[in-house]
Amino acid sequence: MADALLTVENLAVEFQRNRDRIYAVNGVSFSIAPGEALGIVGESGSGKSVTLLSVLGLIAENGRITSGSAVFQGRDLLKLRRRELEEIRGRDIGMIFQNPMTSLNPVMRVGDQIMEVMLTHHVASPKEAYRRTIELLEEMGIPEPEVRFRNYPHEFSGGMRQRIMIAIAIACNPQLLIADEPTTALDVTVQMQILSLLRDLRQTKGMAVALITHDFGVAANFCDRLIVMYAGSVVEVASRAEFIRRPMHPYTLALKESIIEVGHRHREVRAIPGMAPVLTSPPNFCAFADRCPFAIDRCRNERPQLRSFGNGHGVACHRAEEVLELVH
Template sequence: MAEDLLSVQDLHTEFERGDGTVYAVNGISFSVAPGETLGIVGESGSGKSVSVLSIMGLLRGNGQVTEGTAKFMGKDLLRLRRRQLEDMRGRDIGMIFQDPMTSLNPTMRIGDQITEVMLSHQYTNRKGAFNRTLQLLEEVGIPEGKARFRSYPHEFSGGMRQRVMIAMAIACEPQLLIADEPTTALDVTVQTQILALLRELQQKRRMSIILITHDFGVATNFCDRIIVMYAGKVMESAPLDGFLRRSAHPYTIGLKRSVIEVGTQSHQLKAIPGMAMALTEPPRACPFAGRCDLAARRCREELPELRAIGGDHYVACHRAEEVLAAGATLDNLMAGGVVSAG
């Protein structure tokens, strides 16, 4: 654990709204080892993106980190001066987002945008940046780099724009790449291409990746370790294998069952009822209780702590042992859970 590249401890983030405070992130901790791929999975509003934006100092004006530390290469990102953090962003930590169009400058040639990243971080000189851009374009799978250098973002397909974003993000050889829903807006065919590209780049560089996604299928096919977030809390955290074979949180199981695979019959799908709500006060009971088939009285009264259940696997559910023991007969347990919970 001592050699983690990034270690986030007890992060809290709040937003001030006209009608009060929204508690977006409520004490999450996670770490990323060098070369590791961490998946952060959750629905809209779970706090998965906000967590990362908090660390990167990219919260909107009404958002504020109120507690926590985020150690990266020995420095606490949350206590850096703005200037220092800006230096680090794009150089030591690269970022890509769901919609490349919002991050690319529509009036600037894509080659210039990539060189600009290197020049602004004094990574190399103008000549070096130009040559390296051509190299990067090839590396991310954009053929005819010299011609494409002069193209504008609108001349590219969604998948190609995401490749440009990736080239920008890795231009300064960052140690960590944060990818926030990088494939959500893309066709399934392009999604696989982008995931394969990210993996290839990562393996060449031994770069760490944090992949944020709502799609359990994407996370489990790409990540070494996964944390599931809900209402700004970590619900479950485990290495991939533990996640796949011993999911211990009803919410995780719900997300798993929501993945639409080839051959899935519609009657096999089970929607998680309801939706995630913005918290206007810090959670005092299990935030998922209202949507959980297993919720018992205790779940509505007592906040479950994130606790170890063996094998580097952590879960925040009062009934995790029952979930694990039930295994394939979980539906019976859930049906029973509804009855006993009244």
């Protein structure tokens, strides 16, 4: 995509754990356009967080990026020095994570934490930063912002803490917000409130959002476009409309918990038992084969590449045509 905000190409990340090499991300490519909401969906362990943490230079010490590029506004983030990346993080790219309690400083007033990010990145004077912090708390739907400014994280509910995390993440007006399971720890009502807040922010500020979630419904609800990951690979990419109209990858079908009668054979694609594998050898095969009702010998011997099916819809499955025929 020529005018993309972020273009990740062929990203591969490995971890060393004791004697094992873990192939966590295996040649992932995707892009995000300015203002777009991209959903990154997959079960726990599918490589969603590692993909985006690598782009931000935040993977664990035992991890290594073995290939790829991540071009953000013309610069390859994977080639930048630590200092240059630190400037971009929090200023041009905001981040929110699953558990706001571990990301907020428990002994610092929340208002100061919001101000701090603006001061660190030199985007506001102390006076402006204070004014903007009050504004942000208001925008986040936090009543009595001048009073709440002086409170500590433990004086807020989980949902309110997540709102404060969002305020910190967007304080410098980033072009891209990365939200890694931002609502997973919250109950359903609060989850909806946070998602609707994020949706409003996208509309008013025009920022792009990369939403990482294990919940296909949440992604399909919130995002313009989705990528589905499995065992460190993108197995399907398409617009929301395409995913609703004709999901194609057997794993996507299972993720959607579709219990579908497959054509005249009345075969069902069910949420498939088992777990996402941790790969300790390079995936020269389809990592989904052990759980896939469509698997054939070829799937165990050859890695399926992402193939285009028009409308920006890509699927990495040897049998995508047949699955499409059977299911739709």
